[in-house]
Amino acid sequence: MLIVGTELVLVEAELVGGLLGCPSCRGVLGPWGHARERVLRCRSGNRLLRPRRARCRGCAGTHVLLPRLVLARRQDEVAVIGEAIEANVAGEGFRPIAARLGAYPETVRGWLRRFAGRAERIRAHFTRCAVVLDPELGAVMPAGSGIADALEAIAITARAWVLRFGPTEPWEIASRLSGGLLLGNTNRPLESVT
């Protein structure tokens, strides 16, 4: 089963129309085949995903276009990963979360560790995003811990996004504004909001 939704059609139209910018050099991306097929575990069941690949007309670099319900190198839908993070911030441990979500405990522990390890970077990035989206935004009050502050920054950004662009799943906004690298394992900075 392939995902054929309006969103993929839109991505295709943007790609063919030269509307997608290269994240490396800001050149224009053009179509360049497809990436390897993969299974995405979603709340609604497994989906087969075949992401589009694009090539920059400027620097000739290639990029895989992931739909925003995906995070780079993660097999689970970002909304599921987000639900685990929210439950963990609320005090639940990785084993009960995994049992509830039907995920492997080690997988859930991996998400939570990565989120905790990147909490300060995530907080700083999403606080910047929120201010770009809503310049009127006041000071963001600390929520009490590294992971709670990071989650709060994502929530504030998601609210600012929805006010500006209309209803969207908060964790899909988080995926998009982190360039899919919310739980990335590199030291590369999260991408800027443009």
Ligand SMILES: [Zn+2]
């Ligand atoms: Zn480029």
